[in-house]
Amino acid sequence: MENAEIILKYGCNPHQKPARIYTKDKSIPFKILNGTPGYINFMDAFNSWQLVKELKQVTGLPAAASFKHVSPAGAAVGVPLSDVLKKSYSVEDIELTPVAAAYARARGADRMSSFGDWAAVSDVVDLPTATILSRSVSDGIIAPGYTEEALDLLKKKKKGSYCIIEMDWNYEPEDIERREIYGITFEQKRNDVLANEDMLKNIVTNNKNITEDAKRDLLISMVTLKYTQSNSVCFALDGQVIGVGAGQQSRIHCTRLAASKADIWYLRQHPAVLNLPFKEGVTGPNKDNVIDQYLRDDITEMEMKDWSSVLTEIPNRLTREEKAEWLSNLTGVSLGSDAFFPFRDNIDRAAQSGVKYIVQPGGSVRDDIVIEACNEYDMAMAYSAVRLFHH
Structure with a gap:
């Protein structure tokens, strides 16, 4: 357990100072293993942790979530992936464990929204899961533990500033929760x-x-x-x-x-998308942006002007009829x-x-x-x- 208070750089926005998180009972049920999580990071962390813990409790399977702005972009359990999904999620070269499969699925749900996500995993993070994260634009992760090799890899992310939180699985909050809005305190029974x-x-x-x-x-x-x-x-x-x-x-x-x-x-699983001719070295986020544009019906020629910098050739786009058929x-x-x-x-x-x-x-x-x-x-x-x- 850490101290009962953590001082934050600022709140939701840089001008909202001072800011902190704290507990009344003098014990905080997590450890910061790396980085300096901010106000919104912690909001994502604690909401996403509850989600994956409950998914594990409900299904008995490893669970993962990809959070952005206090809502999940994706969530999943550790079900094996088909070869098509592995390619769509850009993990075909990774030997996926159930934990890694859960996060690959969670992030693959909405890859555009998961850009810069907060990850949550219900089980100990292993090297395959850390490998997926190491290739992804992500702000941080919360999990009950990390293997040594996974932790070493994640600590190198974002020039050593990647936020890593270890959560106590056994922690249970009080039945009554409180928050303040405009100086008024709201109180209710926790949604358990x-x-x-x-x-x-x-x-x-x-x-x-x-x-x-x-x-x-x-x-x-x-x-x-x-x-x-x-x-x-x-x-x-x-x-x-x-x-x-x-x-x-x-x-x-x-x-x-x-x-x-x-x-x-x-x-995204259509053969035309899976076989888009990306140039060598194009990053995942750039691929995701092009795929999103490729699938839009309302894209303009101006928006397509940069495709030649990431694609070896400009492909024919799917028609509305082809999309509907798929x-x-x-x-x-x-x-x-x-x-x-x-x-x-x-x-x-x-x-x-x-x-x-x-x-x-x-x-x-x-x-x-x-x-x-x-x-x-x-x-x-x-x-x-x-x-x-x-x-």
Whole structure:
């Protein structure tokens, strides 16, 4: 345990001084092994740690998350990757352990948003996981431990300033949590509800069949939503998040955003994308930017002018029809929502991105309309009766 107080350089912004984090009971349940984490780093660290710890508790598998601005860009458990995913995630040359697979998946969910992320891992960080991080633009990591070789590699990152936090797995906070806004103290019971399969038993649609893989993915979506700024919607598939819509004021905007990210995640696996002719030595972030532009329908000639500096030749771009054909193969997707769907438009948009399974609290005056929409698409939808707002 470290001292009960850590003085920070500043708060959310450089002009917000002084700043510190501290505990009342004179014990801090983590160690800073390297670097100097800042205010937002710690916010990402503690939110992401809760997420991966709960994913491990719920699934029994190693878990990882990639956080940006106090919401997850991706989260996943340690399910083996296909050769296509390995190439899409740029880890085909790494012998992936379950822990490394979890982080590769978490970062691969939304590679644009994960640029400069905070990583969280539920298990001891090993060398393959550290190798992925060493190649990535990342601000820091929190985990319960590190192998010696992994720690040595991570300490070299960012010219020796990479932030590394070791968290006490056994730490449990008080039941009551407090925060201040505008000098007013808010107090509430901590949200300690743990997602479980009992929340998936109240299936309200005609289709009552939720596969074991889908149950796992629905639980992943629920745990992810619990630590995502609301309103939020999460798409999951194959043991990982594939799209998060966070912090939107309208539920349909959450769904559209998450669905569009899921579409991009799947389009990145198209052979035309996997075989883009990048020049030798092009960095991962530059590749990600070009791929993002390559998949956009609204890109301008001006935006494409720098492609010749990173590609050996300018490829033909996928047509809308080719994208639609490829996306028609995206199926079996699970969707979680942190609150009820007020209109069927969310279901209509979700269906376009392969959603087959849904979990949401229920409770809308239009529940019957939403259920009927799910029936039209032969979706299976469960009511969890648990709202997961996070602010």
